[in-house]
Amino acid sequence: MIQAEPGFLDGACDMHVHFAPDVVPRAMTAPALALSCRDAGMRAVLLKNHYAPTVLCARAVAEMVPGMRVFGGLVLNASVGGINPAAVEAALRMGAKEIWMPTVSAGPHQRRVRDGRLAPRVAVFDAAGQPAPGLEAVLEMIAHSDAILGTGHLAPQETLALVALARNAGVSKILVTHPEFDAIAMDLATQAALADQGAFFERCYHTLHGAAPGRTKAMADAIRYLGPESTVLASDAGQLGGASPAHALLRFCEELLRRGIAADQIAVMLKDNPAWLLGLVR
Numbered sequence: 001m002i003q004a005e006p007g008f009l010d011g012a013c014d015m016h017v018h019f020a021p022d023v024v025p026r027a028m029t030a031p032a033l034a035l036s037c038r039d040a041g042m043r044a045v046l047l048k049n050h051y052a053p054t055v056l057c058a059r060a061v062a063e064m065v066p067g068m069r070v071f072g073g074l075v076l077n078a079s080v081g082g083i084n085p086a087a088v089e090a091a092l093r094m095g096a097k098e099i100w101m102p103t104v105s106a107g108p109h110q111r112r113v114r115d116g117r118l119a120p121r122v123a124v125f126d127a128a129g130q131p132a133p134g135l136e137a138v139l140e141m142i143a144h145s146d147a148i149l150g151t152g153h154l155a156p157q158e159t160l161a162l163v164a165l166a167r168n169a170g171v172s173k174i175l176v177t178h179p180e181f182d183a184i185a186m187d188l189a190t191q192a193a194l195a196d197q198g199a200f201f202e203r204c205y206h207t208l209h210g211a212a213p214g215r216t217k218a219m220a221d222a223i224r225y226l227g228p229e230s231t232v233l234a235s236d237a238g239q240l241g242g243a244s245p246a247h248a249l250l251r252f253c254e255e256l257l258r259r260g261i262a263a264d265q266i267a268v269m270l271k272d273n274p275a276w277l278l279g280l281v282r
């Protein structure tokens with residue numbers, strides 16, 4: 001078996017981790033999570049919560065865990081008012097690094113899990129394909145702050161329309177949220193069209209959990225097809241009973257090494273690309 005060497009995670013950034021408290025049970029609180037990442041040699045984490053902004057928590061944890069960069073963001077689900085420019089402006093002014101389009105409130109996710117009162121649908125485009133009120137203002141603020149636009153759990157066709165609008169608004173950092181996730185299932189042709197617009201793809205270890213065995217190979221094939229320069233590797237860890245971010249990333253990298261992705265390509269996807277998106281390098 002191919003194993004990652006000691007120090008493999010030195011400088012790694014994880015742009016998708018969950019923590020307690022959350023509306024569902026999570027594996028760790030944010031301080032415990034950040035400490036475990038620092039112990040593994042990692043450089044940065046971006047905290048995610050589907051229902052509330054994480055920027056306040058991130059700042060507090062960053063002060064508690066020197067040597068570790070801890071960032072937050074905001075997901076535009078119903079619990080923050082959906083496509084809500086005021087919530088976005090507040091989060092960005094407090095240092096949010098990523099603003100995600102709806103996840104649990106997105107159309108494709110609604111067909112999968114019904115969260116009812118907690119996560120009713122938030123439309124990003126209307127039936128005629130027109131942007132929701134406030135969407136263009138949100139994109140302009142993201143561009144102005146040089147923050148990251150996360151595409152959430154939108155359908156692939158909506159993501160194409162969103163990215164075109166974002167580019168027009170001057171957004172330079174676009175991260176397509178786990179394109180392999182069941183509710184999204186974005187094909188390679190769509191990914192290629194988005195890569196042509198400069199989008200990155202966040203491929204998550206957790207997406208492989210419970211998936212058909214071919215999914216790891218499909219992910220490796222997507223990386224080969226599009227090139228590592230457009231991929232970010234993330235854990236989506238914090239799930240109850242799941243591995244810590246560092247363990248998840250190590251296992252993920254070992255799976256990819258076994259499927260022929262080179263260690264220097266992994267470093268680009270695990271360290272360089274996230275560092276650029278997070279503004280740690282110019």
Ligand SMILES: [Zn+2]
Nearest residue numbers: 016018048236
């Ligand atoms: Zn997640």
